[in-house]
Amino acid sequence: MLDEPRSDFSRLRERAGLSVEALAPLMGYSPATLYRWERGEAMPRQAALVVLEDLVNKRGATEPEKPAFRFIDLFAGIGGIRRGFEPLGGKCVFTSEWDRFAKTTYAANFPHDDHEISGDITKTEAKDIPEHDLLLAGFPCQPFSIAGVSKKNALGRAHGFADETQGTLFFDVARIISEHRPKAFLLENVKNLVNHDKGRTFEVIMRTLRDLGYHVPTPRVVNAKGYVPQHRERILIAGFREECDFSFDDLDVPSPLKGPKLGTILHPEDGTEKGPDKHYTDAKGRVSDKYTLTDHLWRYLQDYAAKHRAAGNGFGFGLVGRGDAARTLSARYYKDGSEILIDRGEGQNPRRLTPRECARLMGFDKPGESKFIIPVSDTQAYKQFGNSVAVPVIEAVARHMLPYIAAEAAQDQEHLQRRLPLVG
Numbered sequence: 001m002l003d004e005p006r007s008d009f010s011r012l013r014e015r016a017g018l019s020v021e022a023l024a025p026l027m028g029y030s031p032a033t034l035y036r037w038e039r040g041e042a043m044p045r046q047a048a049l050v051v052l053e054d055l056v057n058k059r060g061a062t063e064p065e066k067p068a069f070r071f072i073d074l075f076a077g078i079g080g081i082r083r084g085f086e087p088l089g090g091k092c093v094f095t096s097e098w099d100r101f102a103k104t105t106y107a108a109n110f111p112h113d114d115h116e117i118s119g120d121i122t123k124t125e126a127k128d129i130p131e132h133d134l135l136l137a138g139f140p141c142q143p144f145s146i147a148g149v150s151k152k153n154a155l156g157r158a159h160g161f162a163d164e165t166q167g168t169l170f171f172d173v174a175r176i177i178s179e180h181r182p183k184a185f186l187l188e189n190v191k192n193l194v195n196h197d198k199g200r201t202f203e204v205i206m207r208t209l210r211d212l213g214y215h216v217p218t219p220r221v222v223n224a225k226g227y228v229p230q231h232r233e234r235i236l237i238a239g240f241r242e243e244c245d246f247s248f249d250d251l252d253v254p255s256p257l258k259g260p261k262l263g264t265i266l267h268p269e270d271g272t273e274k275g276p277d278k279h280y281t282d283a284k285g286r287v288s289d290k291y292t293l294t295d296h297l298w299r300y301l302q303d304y305a306a307k308h309r310a311a312g313n314g315f316g317f318g319l320v321g322r323g324d325a326a327r328t329l330s331a332r333y334y335k336d337g338s339e340i341l342i343d344r345g346e347g348q349n350p351r352r353l354t355p356r357e358c359a360r361l362m363g364f365d366k367p368g369e370s371k372f373i374i375p376v377s378d379t380q381a382y383k384q385f386g387n388s389v390a391v392p393v394i395e396a397v398a399r400h401m402l403p404y405i406a407a408e409a410a411q412d413q414e415h416l417q418r419r420l421p422l423v424g
């Protein structure tokens with residue numbers, strides 16, 4: 001039997017290393033449609049070909065032959081922390097995320113992983129997680145219950161990190177570190193982690209990590225505003241298995257006063273941007289009307305702000321233009337968008353950011369770029385970006401940590417080589 005002639009689409013798909021079934025959800029088409037393109041019975045959509053070419057390029061860019069280090073991505077969301085480390089030659093060997101919409105976005109943007117996304121981390125045995133050099137986690141923070149601790153102590157149960165942190169998601173981070181003893185870890189959280197539960201949460205976290213035998217330099221709060229036009233302060237906690245002179249003090253963070261402005265990430269709407277981008281912009285690159293606030297919502301937000309101003313509290317909505325920076329994008333942006341409203345000029349209702357603008361505001365796409373795949377609804381996209389990290393901050397931290405991870409990896413190699421003749 002003769003082989004069926006293959007279409008350009010089919011060849012490109014094979015270069016992307018994806019089956020029709022795996023590719024279909026990433027492109028938003030049914031497998032049946034893709035099979036028609038495969039057989040050359042119908043012409044593939046131009047937008048679909050752009051996505052496919054991007055996947056082929058990404059495959060080339062993200063598959064280092066021999067990874068410099070192996071890492072795991074916990075509470076992975078849409079993989080913002082991963083994006084800082086992977087380009088440095090890291091290979092992600094395990095991902096945990098339980099939200100199905102976040103998983104969809106993650107899978108669309110990291111389609112070549114050789115592992116499935118694992119679900120609830122509290123149900124995952126540490127021994128089932130592969131060995132790794134680096135653990136990454138932007139874990140949700142919860143208070144630690146003192147009552148639970150004293151009861152356990154009274155019963156004479158084992159001491160250690162489990163006592164104080166059991167029942168929290170940080171406990172799961174600690175037990176995985178304890179089991180695998182990676183060379184390093186990076187934990188990320190909101191700035192307010194330090195004050196959470198009157199400082200107790202932070203104290204327990206630091207003590208637990210140090211009790212696990214890790215060198216944990218003073219954490220640092222970094223404002224992303226030097227990198228992206230958004231005030232976003234997050235705390236970063238790094239730890240190293242071996243004593244080392246890593247310090248966050250010499251991490252060079254650009255001044256928030258000199259950061260880029262919103263004009264760099266907004267759709268230009270002057271015809272210079274190629275459109276349409278999903279339902280965000282039209283063929284001429286103009287932002288869809290659906291992002292403009294209704295008269296009713298705009299009136300409500302103004303009245304609400306006036307009421308609070310009169311009472312002397314809160315600062316209501318955040319109206320900004322191309323020359324400004326935005327407030328922190330939060331996971332609740334989908335509700336009314338009030339924290340970042342784009343001014344559309346006198347007499348016009350403001351609009352929300354489009355999800356593409358959020359991708360740029362968080363550094364997932366560079367200014368003017370539209371590469372990040374957003375396969376979910378606007379509501380889910382806003383939640384995902386609001387929960388995530390400013391990628392350029394993590395990129396800077398990753399570069400700062402790399403020599404220490406690499407130095408340790410080299411030490412391990414030396415140990416291995418010294419042991420080899422004995423083994424042989």
Ligand SMILES: C[S@@+](CC[C@H](N)C(=O)[O-])C[C@H]1O[C@@H](n2cnc3c(N)ncnc32)[C@H](O)[C@@H]1O
Pocket residue numbers: 075076077078079080081096097098099102119120121122137138139140169384387388389
């Ligand atoms: C603050 S977000 C982290 C976002 C991530 N750093 C990023 O770049 O997108 C926390 C994530 O943890 C996930 N999560 C919470 N509890 C979880 C659990 N028990 N198992 C797995 N994932 C969980 C949430 O769905 C959420 O996506």
